[in-house]
Amino acid sequence: MLMLTQLFGFGDGQQSAGGGSPLGISGIPVLTTIEDVAYAGFTVSATGGTAPYTFSVxxxxxxxxxTLNSSTGVVSGTPTTPGTSTGIVIRVTDNVSATADLASFDLEVQAAGPVTYQGTNSFGGTHTGNTYTNAPIGPASATRLVVAVVQCRRAANSARTITGVTIGGNSAPILVQTNVVDGVSSGITVGIAALVVPSGTTATVVATFSGAGSQSAVSVYTIDGLASTTATDTASATGNNASSSTLDVNANGVVIAGFAGAGGTLGDMTLVGVTENDDRDVFDAAGTLTHARFAAGSIANLASETNRTISVSSSANIEALAVASWA
Incomplete structure (x- = not known):
């Protein structure tokens, strides 16, 4: 990544009183962000000159x-309007009015996509269901689809199934689920359910299993603004570095994926073909059992595609992947 650095803003080259080093400015602007999502931000720093420094646009x-913090040089905030701001120059002024300017840059705010990751609730310990109380589901809309990615691990050589999912007290159809066992001590399950929820800004999401599990997670997404709330396609896969290459996506499509695994190296799982929104290692209540590996991801504004590949890279001993698309 290129760091923008400038000494002597616009060549004014003023030095600090007493002949110290000239005033300089540096920083690495983050050039893209998304509407209504917190900007990753960056910090502009000053060197030389005579402190204190003041930063300005x-x-x-x-x-x-x-906004730019005039004292710290921190650029942060949440953009509210899509578009590109061009020719931005940040200046530092020192205590004797010497100045230096960061090289000009453009900052693009991309329009928010139709899918939003809202959060994840995970649990370790013997249980037969996972309750995500008052999960955020964003602003109310007649066409808002709430999607739940559900994962479960059982500490035995058999897997549980997802027997039901409710969102706000109403049953959500399970669109896809799959499971696999390692032949020794782990069975894992992953599935995706979805329901149109037109009102409210939170909803309790409850996933129930066919029997007791050791670890589980529920990740919640919302989709709005698409032509249909009916899934275009679903797919699933199991095996080492599980990969699905049969998912069809329509124009302006959205894909949501869920992964479940067990064992392996902590924290090394990566979803490929979507943007990973959450990944976590979950232990049982005592921290003594093989850890579960859960991840969820999404991507939006896709072109029409046949047999899109969604996969996972992981050292987990067993893996399962479930994916669904909408447009």
Whole structure:
């Protein structure tokens, strides 16, 4: 990544009183962000000159919702309007009015996509279901689809099935689920359920299993603004580095994926073909059993595609993957 650095803003080259080093400015702007999502931000730093320093936007305008802290040089915030702000120049002024300017940059705010990751609830310990109380589901909408990615591990050589999912007290159809066992001490299950929920900004999501499990997780997404709330396609896969290459996606499509695994190296799982929104290692209540590996991811605004590949890279001993698409 390129670091923008400038000494002597616009060549004014003023030095600090007493002949110290000239004033300089540096920083690495993050050039893209998404509407209504917190900007990753960056910090502009000053060197030399005479402290204290004051930072300001000398040219251009930061996107609405993003601000520059004049004392710390931190650029942060949540943008509210899509578009590109061009020719932004951040200036530092020192205590004797010397200045230095960061090289000009553009900052693009991309329109929010139709899918939003809302959060994950995980649990370790013997249980027959996972309850995500008052899960956030975003603003109310007549066409809002709430999607639950459900994972479960059982500490035995047999897997549980997902027997039901309710969202806000209403039954959500299970679109796809799959499970696999390792032949020794683990059985894992992953599935995806979805339901149109037109009102409210939170909903309790409950997933129930066919028997007691050791670890589980529920990840919640919302989808809105698509032509249909009916899934275009679903697919699943099991095995080492599980991979699905049969998922069809329509134009302007959305894909959501869930992964479940057990054992292996902590924290090394990566979903491929979607943006990973959550991944976690979950232990039982005592921390003594083989850990479960759960991940969820999504991607939006896709072109029409046949047999899109979604896969996982992981050292887990057993793996299961479930995916679904909408448009």
């Amino acid at each position: 000398h040219a251009g305008t930061l996107p609405t919702g993003i």
